[in-house]
Amino acid sequence: MTRRDFSVGIIGTGMLGAALARALWQARAQGSALYLSNRSGHLPDLEGFPADHLLTDPQALADACDVIVLCVPPAAARSIQIQATGKLVISVMAGVPLAEIVRLTQSSRAICAMSSPAAAHALAYSPWFAAPDVTAQDRSRARAIFEACGTTDELETEDHLAHFTALTGPVPGFVAACAAAMADHIRAQGIAPEIADRAIRQLFLGAGQMMAEGPSPATQVQEMIDYDGTTAAGLRRLQSGPFAREIAAALESAVQKTREIY
CATH class of the missing domain: 3.40.50.720 (NAD(P)-binding Rossmann-like Domain)
Incomplete structure (x- = not known):
């Protein structure tokens, strides 16, 4: 401008x-x-x-x-x-x-x-x-x-805006919640808090940059599962559990709050 x-x-x-x-x-x-x-x-x-x-x-x-x-x-x-x-x-x-x-x-x-x-x-x-x-x-x-x-x-439609208010408005928001859960886990294994913090920050920085281009996130997940390495075991556990449902429920709670806030 x-x-x-x-x-x-x-x-x-x-x-x-x-x-x-x-x-x-x-x-x-x-x-x-x-x-x-x-x-x-x-x-x-x-x-x-x-x-x-x-x-x-x-x-x-x-x-x-x-x-x-x-x-x-x-x-x-x-x-x-x-x-x-x-x-x-x-x-x-x-x-x-x-x-x-x-x-x-x-x-x-x-x-x-x-x-x-x-x-x-x-x-x-x-x-x-x-x-x-x-x-x-x-x-x-x-x-x-x-x-x-x-x-x-x-x-x-105007209604779609409420979903993005929940999804992309709160940065780091839900992504930070996932990062915090991962950091809590590795600290519980006896890893020093400052190392856990540094590792998680670098992980999400790198992941964000890699997902900014190339295949969709869903495709990248499936590629890792198809590779059938160590990460695949963890991803299969997430897919078989309530992870996706809980994320969806959390987002819907935020959407509902958006519709009620004013």
Whole structure:
């Protein structure tokens, strides 16, 4: 993004808002197309960010920007109340319906999305769903914003967004839970905690990079089972037990919470 392209304003600079801000700030080609707004006036750690682009009045940010990104906790959504008619509004607030975004901002050009703190490293997955009045230019701008954060897809239905809020929104989330269980196991075998921690971190880093391309995860699992080595014994145990069902149940619990949170 460059200044001559379009300006983006982020309302809310908590964990997710700060991650999005870092991604967009790092992605700029020249100048500054980014504004931030929070109640405290605290400036996130963005090298070279102009102090006059940090605002405490959300309406002032909405007036200054072409695209407004709402990034406050769902419980604080009703306090936004900005006038953004005729502008693109993108919400990354979990569980806040698209119709409510339109009502709170008075903009029919609204998008509901979900990203993650991994955006700070351009590693987030950010799916989104658009209202009928969202234009082709709006879609192009939404894609540019989320591609700066990682990868992105436009969804066919708003309901699907709840599933991604549960699945890809909480990073490291469920992946960290799996890593913690594996680390607990090897520590229980008498392995030093610092070695267990280092091994598990490297395992998940390597696995993530390897799964980022090539065969699907399911194909890679089957290839290891077909090889019939030591890992195959453990994978067969997982497949015969409740592992997949428990993962599905955990995700469904998170989806249900997403639907009830606002």
